[in-house]
Amino acid sequence: MSKMLWAEWRKLRRSSIILLTIFATVLIAVIVLVAGRETTIDGFYLSDAGWYMTMVQPWATMFVLPAIIAMLGSYMICREEQDDTLKSLLLIPVSETALTAAKMIVTFILSVLIYLLLFAITLTTEMLLHCSDLSVGMVHHFFKSYLLEGIGVFLAVSPIIALVSYAKKSYWLALLLAEIYSFAGLFMSMSNLTKTFYPITALLGVAGYYETTPINLVESAIVLLLCGCFSVFILVWHRRNGKEDNAHGK
DSSP states (O other), rough: OOHHHHHHHHHHHHHHHHHHHHHHHHHHHHHHHHHOOOOEETTGGGGGGTTTHHHHHHHHHHHHHHHHHHHHHHHHHHHHHHOOOOHHHTTTTOHHHHHHHHHHHHHHHHHHHHHHHHHHHHHHHHHHHHHHOOHHHHHHHHHHHHHHHHHHHHHHHHHHHHHHHHHHHHHHHHHHHHHHHHTTHHHHTHHHHHHHSHHHHHHHHHHSOOOOOOOOOOOOOOHHHHHHHHHHHHHHHHHHHHHHHHHHTO
C-alpha cells in the first residue's frame, strides 16, 4: 500500500492539477481579504481579529474547495481508464481495490493539506494585521476547525468521486457536480434542520463554524460518516461488477 501511495503522489506531482489546486486555494483567500477591506460603521471588517480566519471558512467550503477536491479524487481514479493504462497496471499484478483505496487515501490527505494551507495563509495574514490580539487559544481553535473541515469536505464529496468513477465519466463532471452541491449549502444553512443534515453545512457544524447542540453535532458527524460509507459501497460495487463483466468477456 505504501508503494501505491508513493506512486500516486509521484504521478500527481507531474500533473498541473496540483498547481491549479494551490492557485484556487490562494485565490479564495485573496478574494476574502479584498472583501474584508470594505468599510462598515465601525470601520474595516479586517479590523476585527479573527474575522478573516472565520470568513474564509464558509467561502472556501461553499464555493471552491469541495469542487477542487472532488476533481482531484475523480482525476486520480478515472485517469487510468481514460488513458487506457488500467489494463497494463493490472498485469503487474496490482489489486484494483487496493489501487482505488490508495487513490482515495491520497485524496483524503490532500484535502487535509489544502485546508492546512488555507489555515497557514489566513493565520499569517492575521498575524500581520493583529499579532498582539491573537491568543494561543484562538489559534488552536482555528487550527482544529480547519483540520476538521479538511476531513469533513473529503467525506462530504466522496460519494461524488465514487459516482463519477462508477459512471466512468470525466473528472470535470465531478467538478461541476461538487460545485452545485457545495453552493446549495448556502441555501441549506437557512434552516436548522437542513443545516444539520446537509453534508456541506453539517461539516461546518462539526468543524465549529456554526454553533450547534451536542445532539445536532453527533447527527452531523453521522451524516458525514454515512457519506464515506456510501462512497465505499459504490466503489466496491463498481469493482465487483467490473470483475464479473471481465469474467463474462464483456
